[in-house]
Amino acid sequence: MSDSKHSGKHDREMLLEMMHSTTKTSAEDLLISYKGILYPSVLCCLETFQALETFEAREDDILVVTYPKSGTNWLVQILYEMVSIVHNKEPLLDTTMIEFGSPEILARFKDRPSPRIISTHLQFKNIPKSMFEKKVKILLVLRNPKDTAISFYNFHNSLPPLPSYNSWNLFFKDFISGKVCYGPYFEFVAAWDNHFNDKTMMAITFEEMKVDFPTALKKISEFCQLPLNEEQIDLVARCTSFNSMKEQSENTHGKLGDSFFRKGEIGDWKNCFTEDQSKVVDEMFEKYLAGTKLGKMLNYAKYCKW
Template sequence: MDQLKQTVDREAVLNLLQAPNKPPEELLLNYKGILYPGAVCSKELFEALETFEARNDDLLICSSPKCGTNWVFQILSEMVSILKNKETVLDQLTLEFGNLQLFESNKARPSPRIFSTHLRFPTIPKSFFEKNTKILLVIRNPKDAATSYYRFHKSLPALPTYDSWDLFFKDYMHGNVCYGSYFDYVAEWNKHIDGDNVMAITFEEMKTDLLAQLKTISEFYRLPLTEEQLCEVERRTSFASMKQKSEGTHGKLSEAFFRKGQVGDWKNLFTEEQSKEMDEKFQQKLAGTKLGDLLNYEKYCKF
């Protein structure tokens, strides 16, 4: 059995699992016009992030919620552990989660530090760009992302509960959810995707040919894994493998983070009218852009 342990911030996990006796609007933190999960984010931490000191050998993963962040984080953790011939530790550092004490402790962590974030482009600490840190952008077709996000809300008491998919869809389309509009997120990144230190991959490409994407990721981050080592990473990070180990790696959050991992699950929720509404939004915001083309919308988002 693979050796695997988790050292994520337990306080953050417990906060997500709690069911605070608050109305939905009080579960969210509004910071500079964007909503965030108030159980794990704070104004003080966001202010501290403005002076965060990145390193040029940090490994940063950026994505809109429910687009494959945890998957890619585990992939990088396995790659680093194999190269160092050490036990794999899922020491996930989400930039905007936690408290000031955790923020300070991150400064002393040994390299390479693996960070993930759902922050919008303008909110990412500037030092990542000043240090030319390698940034991997993970995107997923918006219909599956919305579907997975809705299921996620139903699994976590610390997030607002929706009585129906229709109500969630309305908020999702208007950007009235944590981290704001999916379409604005991708459109903002589209302006910066050509930088030498940025690379974009899609959830769908990873599902289609994981080994090929592992090679691309390792080359981008300059992690010199052999073919045999990449095959081992593939074995350890298939969805089935991660789901099997999820109780040990993510505890009570395992079901929320590893539900299906499918492409096309949106067809079980979207009405024809909702599908057309999102099609129009995509045409307005992303059609013809580099990231819009990468999403292969016609293949993955049509009935």
């Protein structure tokens, strides 16, 4: 994946252009596998995964970790706004997922000013070891599995680099079996729960951000040591509300804006799930997350029961 012909363009702009210009083909061509996990072949390559193993973290890095369609772009925008206020500089939204693009793009992370905001969908076992050695602050964003699945399904059918599905039922089977990009949802969350460190990690849910945004912003700013007063919190809230980001999506995500910012609702899953499908997810939750710290945070009874 060479980026020489795109020289002069921001990395983010380059990758968005690649996504938009991709022509949908077979799932086999659109996906690659690395260590048993599927990834979009248009955006990821084996050389970058190998280079990530020696990635050098900084102590003041902030790492945003999410399973796909759990609020990634939302959190990254929030952090950029906070950093711009605290450090009195314009936010530069040129970051990409750390696993996206060529090794050359990854190498350019070395030139980014601190504090760097880094985002990823990688599973715990594939996070660069230096992130833990440097005790980087890790912000884990969770979303209830049923809304995540619906959002991921629509994302597959609207984003050129991902395989399309003829029906929700077909996608559901792959989602439950983990045959989707970044692997099984429940194993993703369970692995982070098993290694959760309250000193260096903070978990927050998509749902609590939707219900009480100002309080969520305060928690994020305190954890990331980005002190903001009430007026500044209010400013960040206005700039990063879902409606505000959706309105600005053409500027931030080009022609793919609608794919990244669709509804952002809680409970949309009830429009697609059958009762049997709902029970399957209920059983998966009981198996992997019931009684865990992160499982309790998901407030499953409130957001995932009929």
